Amino acid sequence: MASAKDSDPSLGFLTRKETEVKLPRPTRVKNKTPAPIQITAEQILREARERQEAEIRPPKQKITDSAELSDYRLRKRKEFEDLIRRVRWNVGVWIKYAQWEESQKDFARARSIWERALEVDYRNHTLWLKYAEVEMKNKFINHARNVWDRAVTLLPRVDQLWYKYIHMEEMLGNVAGARQIFERWMNWMPDQQGWLSYIKFELRYNEIERARAIFERFVRCHPRVGAWIRYAKFEMKNGEVPRARNCYERAVEKLADDEEAEQLFVAFAEFEERCKETERARCIYKFALDHIPKGRAEDLYRKFVAFEKQYGDREGIEDAIVGKRRFQYEEEVRKNPLNYDSWFDYIRLEESVGNKDRIREVYERAIANVPPAAEKRYWQRYIYLWINYALYEELDTQDMERTREVYRECLKLIPHEKFSFAKIWLLAAQFEIRQKNLKAARQILGNAIGKAPKDKIFKKYIEIELQLGNIDRCRKLYEKYLEWAPENCYAWSKYAELERSLSETERARSIFELAIAQPALDMPELLWKAYIDFNISEGEYERTRELYERLLDRTKDLKVWISYAKFEASLALQEEDKGTNMEEENDLSSLHEQKKQCLQCARRVFERAVNYFRTSAPELKEERAMLLEEWLDMERSFGTIGDESLVKNKLPKKLKKKRSIVSEDGPAGFEEYYDYLFPEETQAPNLKILEAAYKWKRQKVGSDDDS
Numbered sequence: 001m002a003s004a005k006d007s008d009p010s011l012g013f014l015t016r017k018e019t020e021v022k023l024p025r026p027t028r029v030k031n032k033t034p035a036p037i038q039i040t041a042e043q044i045l046r047e048a049r050e051r052q053e054a055e056i057r058p059p060k061q062k063i064t065d066s067a068e069l070s071d072y073r074l075r076k077r078k079e080f081e082d083l084i085r086r087v088r089w090n091v092g093v094w095i096k097y098a099q100w101e102e103s104q105k106d107f108a109r110a111r112s113i114w115e116r117a118l119e120v121d122y123r124n125h126t127l128w129l130k131y132a133e134v135e136m137k138n139k140f141i142n143h144a145r146n147v148w149d150r151a152v153t154l155l156p157r158v159d160q161l162w163y164k165y166i167h168m169e170e171m172l173g174n175v176a177g178a179r180q181i182f183e184r185w186m187n188w189m190p191d192q193q194g195w196l197s198y199i200k201f202e203l204r205y206n207e208i209e210r211a212r213a214i215f216e217r218f219v220r221c222h223p224r225v226g227a228w229i230r231y232a233k234f235e236m237k238n239g240e241v242p243r244a245r246n247c248y249e250r251a252v253e254k255l256a257d258d259e260e261a262e263q264l265f266v267a268f269a270e271f272e273e274r275c276k277e278t279e280r281a282r283c284i285y286k287f288a289l290d291h292i293p294k295g296r297a298e299d300l301y302r303k304f305v306a307f308e309k310q311y312g313d314r315e316g317i318e319d320a321i322v323g324k325r326r327f328q329y330e331e332e333v334r335k336n337p338l339n340y341d342s343w344f345d346y347i348r349l350e351e352s353v354g355n356k357d358r359i360r361e362v363y364e365r366a367i368a369n370v371p372p373a374a375e376k377r378y379w380q381r382y383i384y385l386w387i388n389y390a391l392y393e394e395l396d397t398q399d400m401e402r403t404r405e406v407y408r409e410c411l412k413l414i415p416h417e418k419f420s421f422a423k424i425w426l427l428a429a430q431f432e433i434r435q436k437n438l439k440a441a442r443q444i445l446g447n448a449i450g451k452a453p454k455d456k457i458f459k460k461y462i463e464i465e466l467q468l469g470n471i472d473r474c475r476k477l478y479e480k481y482l483e484w485a486p487e488n489c490y491a492w493s494k495y496a497e498l499e500r501s502l503s504e505t506e507r508a509r510s511i512f513e514l515a516i517a518q519p520a521l522d523m524p525e526l527l528w529k530a531y532i533d534f535n536i537s538e539g540e541y542e543r544t545r546e547l548y549e550r551l552l553d554r555t556k557d558l559k560v561w562i563s564y565a566k567f568e569a570s571l572a573l574q575e576e577d578k579g580t581n582m583e584e585e586n587d588l589s590s591l592h593e594q595k596k597q598c599l600q601c602a603r604r605v606f607e608r609a610v611n612y613f614r615t616s617a618p619e620l621k622e623e624r625a626m627l628l629e630e631w632l633d634m635e636r637s638f639g640t641i642g643d644e645s646l647v648k649n650k651l652p653k654k655l656k657k658k659r660s661i662v663s664e665d666g667p668a669g670f671e672e673y674y675d676y677l678f679p680e681e682t683q684a685p686n687l688k689i690l691e692a693a694y695k696w697k698r699q700k701v702g703s704d705d706d707s
Helices: 041-050 066-086 091-103 107-120 125-137 141-154 159-171 175-186 192-204 208-221 225-237 241-255 261-274 278-291 298-311 314-335 340-353 356-367 383-396 400-413 422-434 438-451 455-467 471-484 489-501 505-516 524-537 541-554 558-579 585-615 621-637 679-683 685-706
Strands: 653-663 666-677
Touching: 066 091, 091 107, 091 125, 107 125, 125 141, 125 159, 141 159, 141 175, 159 175, 159 192, 175 192, 192 208, 192 225, 208 225, 225 241, 225 261, 241 261, 261 278, 261 298, 278 298, 314 340, 340 356, 340 383, 356 383, 383 400, 383 422, 400 422, 422 438, 422 455, 438 455, 455 471, 455 489, 471 489, 489 505, 489 524, 505 524, 524 541, 524 558, 541 558, 558 585, 558 621, 585 621, 621 666
Parallel strands: none
Antiparallel strands: 653 666
């Protein structure tokens, strides 16, 4: 097999070294530790500038004859032409070329170059400016006019061309020509500065009427606040006060709703103030404050307050200060219309002023900001806006129909299927009662019970009917109340109390029986207490005992046992009170026996309670100790016939103990608590050891005290 060298004769001269494949050398790891001497970029640049060689400039050429001059001009023109062929779009090259021809006084060639440049980019206004300046500098006025005329025709929106053109004519004294150029310019409706330049031009030559006519065209072209203010100041400067006022009045008619109307009103008011027309100025300020949105009237309020402080009386100053605060509130409610506290403050401010129309306007704007969510917590503050609105209409304006309408609209707005406000229903009904319209009040409360029944509505409705003496209506309302809330112990108690006040004892007892028979009650202890007190007040002691027994069948609460025992003890005390009014010994002895019997009944109740806590609920040691304390207090209250020893033998010992606290992370220390050791518990062997330890501790403490 032939090698590559044999097959290709051209490879015969290559050596073996040259034909070998060169592999890249392994790169060494660079030393990246910082150099001992650090060099900054500023030092490198400074050294480069210091070592830079001086610029080498070509030697100056001195031309001695026309042949050399022609040769020089030919060479330069060739350079410029070559450069232009390469960078035709570069305006700077054209300008240099034309200026060089101008320096050679060859104006025809220079104009030719300018014209060629304009053919390349006639929109470049710099070319026109340089071209015209060359013509003016060399006093070719007609040529310059021709250039300017072509420039403003092709580029009418370049203000600098117009300014330069007009300036040239004015410098030449051609005022009429300059005016004619201004007129050509104004046909294009330039910006404000162009019009003002025209006006200043006329004023330089005392052409007041011409300037006034230009101002009229100016405000028509630019109907802005600044243009009208300039027009009015122009008239004022010329002593034409009526004309200046007329300018301001026309401006107000056309620009009262403009975004910059604040500046117009301030300038108008200051103009009247300079003319000593303070009342006119005050009227302008007030008109402006009523028509300009509060968010754009900050400077206006500040000026008005300063004006009133200078020219106004006390009332005017207060009104100005109120206006400033009104502005602040407007800003707050604009930023957050749902901030009802700001609305309340704003309304309070307007009420202090007393303008009814403005107060109603603020109320209407405030209640228009309905809370976005149908949740009661968002409405709780908002609903007081309606309440205050209704009370204002009723008490301050005494417009009863409007008050009724406010209540009606408020009740329509509230989503009663989700939540309601009893306060609104009751205020609307009480308003109708004050208007002696009882039928309307009943209708409102009836709608409230039908749409959104609440405890407050039932209670107030029943109170109203009770004051009117409508007992049958009260009974019907209590029945509705209990149908809606059968677990409400307050309603049952009040219903029974009503029947009892009417001497309907059996009806009252039946109501109590129905009440305690309910499967669920919110506060059963109050209901049972009311039933028990009812029987006690009626002297039905056997019924009372029966009630206590029935209650104990349901609950063995400590309070029930104590109340039962105290009831029995109270009967004994009643017998004692009877005995103080008797004189015969037989009667006294019989009463003494009855008192003992009552005391025995109370003791039996306490014994039953103690046995229950000892046998059925031994873990309730604290309740058992409290029961024994109550028993001991009762025995002491009976004096000679009481027997404290019956209780003292059963009293426990109070022990302070410690127990560990266990949290989610494990043991968290110890806490102290009190335990009770009852006499029957001391018989246990472990407790005997504990008792001995306590006895030893007491002895030790006593010996320490003796020492």
